[in-house]
Amino acid sequence: MSLRYRSALLAALLALVALTSGCSSDDDDALVIYNAQNQNLMKALTKAFTDKTGIAVKIRGGGDSELSNQLVQEGAKSPADVFTTENSTAMAQVDRAGLFAPLSPAALEGVPAQYVSGRKTWVGVAARSTVLVYNPSKLPAAELPASMLDLSQPAWKGRFGYAPTGADFQAIASSVFALEGDAAGEVFVQGLKDNGRTYANNIAILKAVNAGEVPAGIIYHYYWFQDRANAGADSRNAELHYFGGQDAGAYLSVAGAGVLSSSKRSEQAQQFVAFLTSREGQEVLAASNDLQYAINNGVASNPALKPIAELEAPEVPFDRLDGPKVLAAFRKVGIL
């Protein structure tokens, strides 16, 4: 073999290696994920997926409604292949706009029916439980509300915090409209305005409750568990109250994933969503320090959490969640 021929062969081999290993310098072939899920968690999941399949993934981060609105605006021109969220409302919005492709059977394998959208266009990946975080020295356990809707009563004036600008709380409020109807939803929102104290986000609420600045607050469970798993600096004076009993305050918000019908890499996109719901993907989630619930393929969540079967969460059909309606109600009373 001549030297020239050998070096040409070597160059061709190197090019092939670069192609098949998916790490060529231009990553135009990478799957694009519009991701509103926790960035560290999504990085762990995409790394495990790329290690397994060799398919490169690019993450574009943003908030739930920021990215769902962007997808609706971009329509078929969107560069996104996959959309992943923290809450169900943003998934329902994109689904309603008809932008999701039907999911492959592999993505739905081993997933309980209540975590799959009616049209099988998106699927649950993780879940987060609504809780009332409270400071027992400011709010004795005997005085805890039986229902989250009780917070609209005058006795709760100035006694609880919530974060109206966050997608998490907006999802909780949309579950009230979906479960109890619009009239009850509006009473709840007026109660927030009259009685609640607004905070920038869930961590700010946790800190305020822990410091005794406000007796209680509505958050998702994992903020408290994450803090307790660290030194507990912002949670040691705070406990969690689970409403249970299918109350709106026991709402379990399902974080989802779906493939955009405009994706030009739909096969790899379907593979990615199937990985998220697979035993392997769910085990990455359960082993992370993120502390959301694993919900698929029989994978147990982190044992520190209250078991998901004991949450007594209400069943909220995804297609009844209406994020824009909730934002309009918040604006009407002036909490946004």
Ligand SMILES: [Fe+2]
């Ligand atoms: Fe969150």
